[in-house]
Amino acid sequence: MIEFHEVTRKYSRKTAVDQLTLTVHPGQLFALLGPNGAGKTTTIKMLVGLLRPDSGTVRVCGHDMVDQPQRAIESIGYVPDQPFLYDKLSGREFLEFVAEMRGMDRAATAANIARQSENFRLDEFLDDLAETYSHGMKQRLVFASAFLHSPAVLVIDEPMVGLDPRTVRLVKDLLRERAAAGTTVFMSTHTLVVAEEIADRIGIVTQGRLHFLGTVPELQAKLSAHEASLEALFLELTEGDRRKPEPMPTPLPESS
Amino acid sequence: MSTKASAQPGWPLADAVGPAAERLSPRDEDRAFWRLRLRLARNMAREMLTRMRFRLTLIVVLTGLLWVGMFWMFLDGFAFLEHGIRHPETLDQTIRAVFSMFFASLMVMLVFSSAIILYGSLFRSPEVTFLLTSPVRVERIFLHKFQEAIVLSSWGCVLLGSPMLLAYGVVAEAPWYYYVLLLPFLLAFVYLPATLGAVACLLIARWLPGRQNVVLVAVAAAILGGVAAMGWWLWTGPENDLLTAGWFQEMLGRLRYCEQRLLPNWWLSSGLLETARGAWSEGLLFLVVLIANGLLGRQVCTWVGGQTYRPAYNALFNRRGGRKRSRAGWFEALLGRLSAGLSGQMRLLLVKDARLFRRDPVQWTQFLIFFGLLALYFLNIRRFSYDRHYTGWVNMVSFLNLSVVGLLMSTFTTRFIFPMISLEGQRFWILGLLPLKRETILWGKFLFAAGGSIAPCAGLVLLSDVMLGVAPLILLVHQLTCVVLCVGLAGIAVGLGARLPNFREQSPSRIAAGFGGTLNLVVSTLYILAIVLLTAVPSHFYLVAQAAGESRMLDDMALPDRRWLEFYLTSGVIGSLVLGAIATAVPLWIGFRAFRRIEF
Numbered sequence: 001m002i003e004f005h006e007v008t009r010k011y012s013r014k015t016a017v018d019q020l021t022l023t024v025h026p027g028q029l030f031a032l033l034g035p036n037g038a039g040k041t042t043t044i045k046m047l048v049g050l051l052r053p054d055s056g057t058v059r060v061c062g063h064d065m066v067d068q069p070q071r072a073i074e075s076i077g078y079v080p081d082q083p084f085l086y087d088k089l090s091g092r093e094f095l096e097f098v099a100e101m102r103g104m105d106r107a108a109t110a111a112n113i114a115r116q117s118e119n120f121r122l123d124e125f126l127d128d129l130a131e132t133y134s135h136g137m138k139q140r141l142v143f144a145s146a147f148l149h150s151p152a153v154l155v156i157d158e159p160m161v162g163l164d165p166r167t168v169r170l171v172k173d174l175l176r177e178r179a180a181a182g183t184t185v186f187m188s189t190h191t192l193v194v195a196e197e198i199a200d201r202i203g204i205v206t207q208g209r210l211h212f213l214g215t216v217p218e219l220q221a222k223l224s225a226h227e228a229s230l231e232a233l234f235l236e237l238t239e240g241d242r243r244k245p246e247p248m249p250t251p252l253p254e255s256s
Numbered sequence: 257m258s259t260k261a262s263a264q265p266g267w268p269l270a271d272a273v274g275p276a277a278e279r280l281s282p283r284d285e286d287r288a289f290w291r292l293r294l295r296l297a298r299n300m301a302r303e304m305l306t307r308m309r310f311r312l313t314l315i316v317v318l319t320g321l322l323w324v325g326m327f328w329m330f331l332d333g334f335a336f337l338e339h340g341i342r343h344p345e346t347l348d349q350t351i352r353a354v355f356s357m358f359f360a361s362l363m364v365m366l367v368f369s370s371a372i373i374l375y376g377s378l379f380r381s382p383e384v385t386f387l388l389t390s391p392v393r394v395e396r397i398f399l400h401k402f403q404e405a406i407v408l409s410s411w412g413c414v415l416l417g418s419p420m421l422l423a424y425g426v427v428a429e430a431p432w433y434y435y436v437l438l439l440p441f442l443l444a445f446v447y448l449p450a451t452l453g454a455v456a457c458l459l460i461a462r463w464l465p466g467r468q469n470v471v472l473v474a475v476a477a478a479i480l481g482g483v484a485a486m487g488w489w490l491w492t493g494p495e496n497d498l499l500t501a502g503w504f505q506e507m508l509g510r511l512r513y514c515e516q517r518l519l520p521n522w523w524l525s526s527g528l529l530e531t532a533r534g535a536w537s538e539g540l541l542f543l544v545v546l547i548a549n550g551l552l553g554r555q556v557c558t559w560v561g562g563q564t565y566r567p568a569y570n571a572l573f574n575r576r577g578g579r580k581r582s583r584a585g586w587f588e589a590l591l592g593r594l595s596a597g598l599s600g601q602m603r604l605l606l607v608k609d610a611r612l613f614r615r616d617p618v619q620w621t622q623f624l625i626f627f628g629l630l631a632l633y634f635l636n637i638r639r640f641s642y643d644r645h646y647t648g649w650v651n652m653v654s655f656l657n658l659s660v661v662g663l664l665m666s667t668f669t670t671r672f673i674f675p676m677i678s679l680e681g682q683r684f685w686i687l688g689l690l691p692l693k694r695e696t697i698l699w700g701k702f703l704f705a706a707g708g709s710i711a712p713c714a715g716l717v718l719l720s721d722v723m724l725g726v727a728p729l730i731l732l733v734h735q736l737t738c739v740v741l742c743v744g745l746a747g748i749a750v751g752l753g754a755r756l757p758n759f760r761e762q763s764p765s766r767i768a769a770g771f772g773g774t775l776n777l778v779v780s781t782l783y784i785l786a787i788v789l790l791t792a793v794p795s796h797f798y799l800v801a802q803a804a805g806e807s808r809m810l811d812d813m814a815l816p817d818r819r820w821l822e823f824y825l826t827s828g829v830i831g832s833l834v835l836g837a838i839a840t841a842v843p844l845w846i847g848f849r850a851f852r853r854i855e856f
Binding site: 011045048049050051052069070073074076078080082084086087088089090093097098100101102103129131 | 279280284285288291292295296299300303382383385386388389390391392393394566567569570573760
């Protein structure tokens with residue numbers, strides 16, 4: 001379970017997250033949506049222990065992220081938007097290192113790596129050095145490492161960036177599977193179609209404040225737009241926070 | 257929402273949420289990280305042995321040559337002292353002073369280098385983002401990066417220290433266990449300054465977050481101030497003439513300050529000297545003192561790391577969000593005026609590179625420290641009163657100073673100019689999609705490097721010449737040589753940077769430390785030596801002959817000899833110009849050719 005209680009985080013004078021209170025229960029797939037600079041990444045960084053709130057508390061499976069960060073992190077599988085891999089390790093060696101840090105024995109490590117390798121189709125490059133991987137291959141490997149220890153909480157920042165359509169489908173299915181099996185899934189995304197398709201609940205955040213929390217039908221009801229897509233609802237909800245777009249500049253006349 | 261709650265086959269629901277992970281003991285964590293390092297080292301070694309044999313051979317050969325050169329120099333130096341100083345007590349004092357001064361300097365450098373390296377790896381490396389979101393104790397993450405910083409900052413210490421200590425062992429006919437204990441002594445020693453640097457780095461990041469630029473400038477100013485004060489104290493008011501026995505005794509007395517018994521460099525010097533003398537038990541005692549203090553330092557900085565690392569990481573992000581307004585518009589306006597004759601595109605590229613340079617304090621503080629140190633030395637050069645002892649020294653020292661300025665510039669072109677193309681390559685989609693010729697990019701880098709280096713280098717050389725009081729003709733030759741050096745070094749760095757880019761690496765220091773950077777440094781060094789020898793040797797003989805003629809000691813010098821010297825001097829200057837032109841044009845041509853064909 002994930003709990004944010006009146007969490008505020010500032011950068012100098014700018015408030016990135018303002019009084020965020022939110023609970024995501026086990027078995028729930030939650031999608032955090034918002035325009036650029038709304039505070040999504042700051043929220044995720046506080047959730048995985050990279051940043052501390054200025055006020056309020058973040059708890060994961062009952063452990064406070066400031067007081068017991070290591071305990072809380074033990075329950076988390078994290079997929080960042082910019083995956084990190086050791087260039088001079090092969091994918092298998094990387095997964096073995098992650099498994100070792102997670103306290104798995106050799107047999108469990110081998111079995112879990114085999115399973116994730118099959119899930120994410122890593123076999124063809126698992127024994128190559130990571131420096132030879134494309135962005136999509138790296139992302140798949142990082143997904144595998146996050147799923148390796150079957151975490152109670154999955155935190156995913158922009159899950160679909162750099163993935164091919166087949167892997168996107170796979171990831172969506174896996175996330176639903178995990179949620180159905182009791183995992184708490186927290187993801188931040190700009191891909192509204194994905195959120196609409198797989199999320200149980202969504203939160204829309206603008207300028208650090210949570211403007212909406214609920215399901216897509218609840219959002220439709222709130223905005224009295226029953227047939228509208230999530231994209232239309234999102235744009236309507238965040239319209240007030242956006243400046244009117246600048247008119248396109250007049251094209252320069254072509255030189256004769 | 258068709259896929260909601262539709263569990264797919266293949267994932268057993270029973271273990272969908274795994275049991276709480278078993279927390280690793282500190283010993284198991286240690287093993288996991290050692291295994292990681294071994295795997296990384298093994299994979300890297302395998303890759304180098306299979307795919308980079310030529311590079312590996314070149315690096316080994318060049319390092320070996322450097323090591324042998326230093327060993328020979330130290331061997332000669334210690335033999336000179338051994339034969340020159342007859343009094344055993346004075347000899348002992350001298351060797352102790354040399355050791356203490358050498359290791360005190362290393363200690364100060366290690367404190368700063370380990371702090372700077374650790375700052376980069378603890379707060380800027382993507383690896384720590386991964387590790388901080390893993391279930392590893394924060395003390396382990398800190399130790400992992402701390403040990404990495406020790407290796408990176410101390411290999412130079414071992415490279416510099418080992419030839420000196422081996423040479424001393426040979427001259428002093430030290431027993432076999434002296435050689436066995438050398439490495440343990442050096443390793444135990446480097447731990448202590450690295451510990452100090454690590455604690456300083458953590459405390460600055462924790463309590464002065466976002467003020468690293470201020471700290472860097474303050475440190476640079478402190479180093480310059482400290483060296484200036486030390487130089488002043490050492491060289492002011494010597495009672496005796498340069499290099500006389502009295503002067504020597506006076507200097508030894510003044511260097512006693514670095515033989516404080518509470519300093520690790522004294523423990524190291526004493527331990528090594530006692531061991532070399534055959535007093536192995538005293539030597540071991542000092543080794544144990546170093547190890548014990550090193551272990552205590554490790555405990556202290558691990559504790560400080562555990563307490564401050566996460567809060568420091570968090571505090572740094574607090575400051576990063578603040579908007580920084582661009583300042584120093586005057587600098588760019590000046591640059592704009594200076595480059596008024598260039599095309600608009602070229603001017604924009606120059607301003608962009610100047611902005612990047614100005615906003616990266618790591619670059620300009622290093623520039624400031626080393627050029628400031630040289631300027632201090634040049635300002636104090638009169639105190640050595642070379643001219644009182646031998647007129648030829650003035651010319652020799654002036655050319656040595658010119659070479660030092662050139663060598664310093666070559667390290668900067670290797671460290672900062674060579675990696676520019678590699679770094680540009682990673683963002684090439686920006687420049688590559690602009691209506692800009694690829695050649696313009698390289699010309700921009702070349703003009704930035706040459707233009708940026710000529711003014712400080714020529715200024716330093718002018719200062720050295722004025723303080724030494726060299727003849728106007730030689731001053732002119734020096735200024736010309738300096739311009740030739742700067743242009744050639746810029747051409748080599750830009751040309752080789754474009755020919756041997758490394759688009760995988762993000763860190764400029766790692767790009768510079770690779771094969772291309774090493775080759776750039778070697779070629780630049782050879783180029784400097786060739787240029788200086790072409791102009792220095794004829795000028796030296798010309799001046800010697802002139803001075804001898806003026807003093808009527810060689811009035812009967814044959815006319816052809818004088819003509820020959822004039823010819824030698826003229827052809828040396830012309831030769832250096834030709835060599836400069838070749839060294840600029842050929843690497844640039846190679847670089848342009850490669851850059852046109854390069855695929856990003």
